[in-house]
Amino acid sequence: MSIFSLTLRRDLLLVIREPAQGMAVLAFFVMAASLFPIGVGPESALLRRIAPGIIWVAALLAVLLGLPRLFEADFLDGTLEQMVVGPVSLGLLVLGKIVAHWLSTGVPIVLLSPLLAIQFSLDRDSLLVMVGSLLPGTLLLSLIGAIGSALTLGLRNSGVLVTVLVLPLYVPVLVFGAGALEADLAGMDAAAHLYLLVALLALALFFAPWVTAAALRIALE
Amino acid sequence: MNRWLHFASPQRFYPLAGRLMPWLVVSAALLALAGLAIGLLIAPSDAQQGEGYRIIFVHVPASWMSMFIYLVMAFWAGVGLVLNTRLSSMMAQALAPTGAMFALLSLLTGALWGKPMWGAWWVWDARLTSELILLFLYLGFIALYSSIEDPSRADRASAVLALVGAVNVPIIYFSVKWWSTLHQGASVSLTRSPSMAVTMLWGMGIMVLAFWAYAIAVALARVRCIILEREARAEWVKYAVE
């Protein structure tokens, strides 16, 4: 079995053993998005207009909130050090961890998002576009976030710092992700946005694991 | 090549930077005076925008510098990461605050220009928005650098961040442009050039040179401080400070 799938299975096993942390991220996602109707009022036309932005920003912040789980526990108990010393490709190992993180954070967010779509009175077609943009989008967020998470590993203020490092890099994801949904709501074709999102994803899949691996080596030195 | 490597050691670079600085400071001041004189006094007033447009003599060069310095910073950071030359990393660290300052200057002058043009201090125009994100990238770099106590780790971690940022700058720029055309936002672009007069180009060119000289002078001054800080235990520093 390859190191990628071994790592993936290991991290998923760990998530299953302690599911509480993952649940908190999901709760945050739903709660944060639910605050907006309370803040701006229940007018459904307005809510429909701002829904893409709100759902996407909530998803983005939820992924960001879950980032510390990616490496911190392994860093603190010393297993990360063992992984770096080990005779395996660290890039593939990191990719396994990122995909596991996405499966336990991003995918549940995507699965929950139709609930929010109902709250914001989106119709069924838009719902499809929303899920179609969130699915690659959250993986992209995890990939980019992993770099920031590795760079700030073990620092005293890593929680805030990772936000400051990663948020500007999240801008294109937000533009294309929320843009897809918005274009669809405006009656335009969302395909161009989705293609760009997937192109970015391909780029990040190729580079982010190696950059993250390099950052981990720096952090552990 | 060897001549350049000769100055790659902080010990040799320190006095060289010290000798260069006064020249750069003086030329920055003279060029800025000349550029502002052309921009504010000699250049003709704009047919549509009147006198308000004159802020571009600061705004446009500042935006250019903020973008360019980020690339230079990422370049030095990358050199430091690959070749393990301490001076390159110090250079990157010294450039960051200057770049952030230019980004801020560009945003402030943009706001000042926006008020008479659009009637609002801030408009979510593509250029202003990407400038704002560039400022965030600078702040991230500075924040990461100053959060890591071990200088070697700080150098290398922030170098990775700078390189990732540099790869992302064009993507961010493109995405923000895409975003603003989708939303049909501001119709007046900040750098729309209604057939610029030759004197305007001269003024802007000279201002760019002035900012260049200023940026290099400030970066060198900062590099000298960083060298003293980091090499505080080295024997030569004692003589250099005396």
Next chain:
Amino acid sequence: MFQLNVRGLSCQRAENILFSGISFALEGGAWLHVKGRNGAGKSTLLRTLAGLVRPASGVVTFSGRLGPAVRRVLCGHQAAVKRELSAEENLRVGIPGDSPASAAQVQAALTKVGLGKAASVPARYLSEGQKRRLVLARLLLQCADLWLLDEPVNGLDSDGVELLGLFLREHLANGGAAVVTSHQPLPVAVGKSLAL
């Protein structure tokens, strides 16, 4: 049979030079006892040999090559044991490696270190000493040529120390090598020694 060669190694932490000009050679079947006061850089030396820390100067070669030509294993201060997993799972999947041990091998290793009955106990319920024994079991399973052991005696009872000595002797007899930091003498034939 492999050879570890260290020439003119020096390491720096922040601005402090920890040690400089360290040179030694170690071939399969021999071990090196690294001694020194606290803060002398013993752990850093091991982490440098493990490839985690880049030396400020000097070279480390394995059988004449710079890269990870030999399998190294580092046992640091942290046990690297996942609390959520059982003792058995920790050995099987705790640290993703290129050749995961089979269930039988894992059970054999656990029995050897006296954890045979605790195989399915979640690691959070293991005592500190039991965790150190788990680390010993992992050492056996990793089949490395070079063992880098940082204070391996810490947390072990006298039986555990005997066990460590036994494993170390077997490892050396099989042509392996080890670099060990320890304040206490180990129950192994005296090897080379290096004072930092």
